[in-house]
Amino acid sequence: MMKVMFLCTGNACRSQMAEGFAREFGKGIIEPFSAGLIAAGLHPRASAVMKEIGIDITLQKSKTIDEKLLKAMDVVITLCGNAEHSCPWTPPGIKRIHWPINDPVGTVGSEERIMKAFRRARDEIRAKVEQFISGIKTKGN
Numbered sequence: 001m002m003k004v005m006f007l008c009t010g011n012a013c014r015s016q017m018a019e020g021f022a023r024e025f026g027k028g029i030i031e032p033f034s035a036g037l038i039a040a041g042l043h044p045r046a047s048a049v050m051k052e053i054g055i056d057i058t059l060q061k062s063k064t065i066d067e068k069l070l071k072a073m074d075v076v077i078t079l080c081g082n083a084e085h086s087c088p089w090t091p092p093g094i095k096r097i098h099w100p101i102n103d104p105v106g107t108v109g110s111e112e113r114i115m116k117a118f119r120r121a122r123d124e125i126r127a128k129v130e131q132f133i134s135g136i137k138t139k140g141n
Contacts, residue, residue, distance in 0.1 A: 002030045002136060004075045011036025011062045013046040014079040014101050017122055020050050020057040021129040029136055033073070035065040043105060049118045053126075070094075077132075079125070099128050 004026075006018035015034035022032035039062040050057045070076065075095045080103060090096065101124050104117035 001028070002074045003033070003072060004030045004077060005033040005035060005070060005073045006077050006079060007035055007037075007065065008079040009037050009103075010040030010105075011038075011064070012040040012043040013105055013118070014103065014121060014125060016042055016046055016057055016060055016062070017050055017125045018077065018079060018129055019060060020055050021126050022133070024055050025130060026133045026136075029133060033069065034060070035063050035070075037065065039064050045104070045115065045118045046122075049115065049122045052119075053122070097132075099125075101125060101128075 004022060006015040006022070008015040011034055015036060019032045019034035022030055026032060041062045042057070042060060047056075047058050071091060071094070073090070073094050075097060076090055077097045077099060079099050079101045081100065101121055102117075104114070104121045107114045107117035
């Protein structure tokens, strides 16, 4: 099983959603992890938009990067520029991928506008995770 770590700045939103999608769609194919440069806590709106589509991430915990665990990964996927540039060095055998997903956490305005930004991020991440898993399945056949 392929070990994949999703990284973003606070491990509060984007990387948490990616881990949730990977758990849901990658069963038996990948073992997903997520972490952040800091542990900012799971964002309630990230949980809410995932729950809207039937995926519960409320039991996931926000955590910082464990360098020993990071070095055990097959693939590291960064979801923000900050994580891409600040992620600790990984050995050459670990594949690095960058998915630049805009952070919905900084969205201001009405609740409707903010939730729309979280849904946009969720849907972008879902498409990327599904494409990633599809690529693994294709290579495995």
